[in-house]
Amino acid sequence: MKIEEISNKLIEKGLRVTPQRMAILEAIIKLNNHPTAENIIEYIRKNHPHISLATVYKVLDALVENSLIKKVKTEKDIMRYDALMESHHHIYCSDSDRIEDYQDNELNELLKKYFDKKEIPNFKIEDLKLHIIGRFLKTGKK
Amino acid sequence: MKIEEISNKLIEKGLRVTPQRMAILEAIIKLNNHPTAENIIEYIRKNHPHISLATVYKVLDALVENSLIKKVKTEKDIMRYDALMESHHHIYCSDSDRIEDYQDNELNELLKKYFDKKEIPNFKIEDLKLHIIGRFLKTGKK
DNA sequence: TATTAAAGGAGAATTATTCTTATTTGAAAA
DNA sequence: TTTTCAAATAAGAATAATTCTCCTTTAATA
Ligand SMILES: [Mn+2]
Ligand SMILES: [Mn+2]
Ligand SMILES: [Zn+2]
Ligand SMILES: [Zn+2]
Numbered sequence: 039m040k041i042e043e044i045s046n047k048l049i050e051k052g053l054r055v056t057p058q059r060m061a062i063l064e065a066i067i068k069l070n071n072h073p074t075a076e077n078i079i080e081y082i083r084k085n086h087p088h089i090s091l092a093t094v095y096k097v098l099d100a101l102v103e104n105s106l107i108k109k110v111k112t113e114k115d116i117m118r119y120d121a122l123m124e125s126h127h128h129i130y131c132s133d134s135d136r137i138e139d140y141q142d143n144e145l146n147e148l149l150k151k152y153f154d155k156k157e158i159p160n161f162k163i164e165d166l167k168l169h170i171i172g173r174f175l176k177t178g179k180k
Numbered sequence: 181m182k183i184e185e186i187s188n189k190l191i192e193k194g195l196r197v198t199p200q201r202m203a204i205l206e207a208i209i210k211l212n213n214h215p216t217a218e219n220i221i222e223y224i225r226k227n228h229p230h231i232s233l234a235t236v237y238k239v240l241d242a243l244v245e246n247s248l249i250k251k252v253k254t255e256k257d258i259m260r261y262d263a264l265m266e267s268h269h270h271i272y273c274s275d276s277d278r279i280e281d282y283q284d285n286e287l288n289e290l291l292k293k294y295f296d297k298k299e300i301p302n303f304k305i306e307d308l309k310l311h312i313i314g315r316f317l318k319t320g321k322k
Numbered sequence: 323t324a325t326t327a328a329a330g331g332a333g334a335a336t337t338a339t340t341c342t343t344a345t346t347t348g349a350a351a352a
Numbered sequence: 353t354t355t356t357c358a359a360a361t362a363a364g365a366a367t368a369a370t371t372c373t374c375c376t377t378t379a380a381t382a
Contacts, residue, residue, distance in 0.1 A: 054359065055348075093362070117257070144298070148294060152287065153312075169307075173303070233369095234332075234333085234372080237371070259370085
């Protein structure tokens, strides 16, 4: 992803392009593995050592608010963020904090078809996210 | 659920039966809608006004540790708990904090069959939880 | 009833996040 | 280009959910 593509994302949403926003959005995209605010700050400080914690949190909120990133659900007291905006699923490792994306159109269609047929009374489905929980096998660990 | 059933759950796990544990486990079962620690304390204080916050958190941990309750994933900085231990899915309301259980064996079998066929490389699935996100319709609101 | 490891209570500490307020800055307008 | 100013950032204080520490109480066993 080029730097210009990142600033275009901000411009499209009517957000001012600032070095902080560029760095944070770039960090989430580059880090790629559902980083925490802490992970993002650590990454950014290499090139941008003076960024403020409060700015990071405010920028993250603004990016979520403007649909440039998403929050990831966890059962920990730490928020994680995701730059992949297409609706997708997650693989959760049950003995570490690793979270991987899982994109599978066949599954999406299977689910869509299922809930077209079997409606939930008084409920309008907007999104379906499967949490796939289990263990990564040690062979050839990523 | 009778009071004796609740103490039996504790005894089966080798946990000592204390009034605090009874009250907390009963609260989660009775409240039924994925309460927060705060919700639980508020409920319990009616009959048990002197329980300590620290105790509530410690008991919740012990109950999770011993598989008597589960943590519920949210994208908020507040933990929620669930007394329904069978593997099940959740309906998340996108404009409130409401979370409802969704139990559907047909869906479970569909998913199981799907992932028996389509394996994820180097990954052993232990559980599948669908997050159904959307809106409850106002008609006959619960 | 006595014993004792386990559990609870109280309040301080921690920590992720939010707030406040002064300062700076991106970008539109002149 | 310079001016303007709403919007954004920095810094540190505040907040709030949760955890910790340390002392007291108690459930279960003998
Ligand atoms: Mn918090
Ligand atoms: Mn917290
Ligand atoms: Zn993702
Ligand atoms: Zn549930």
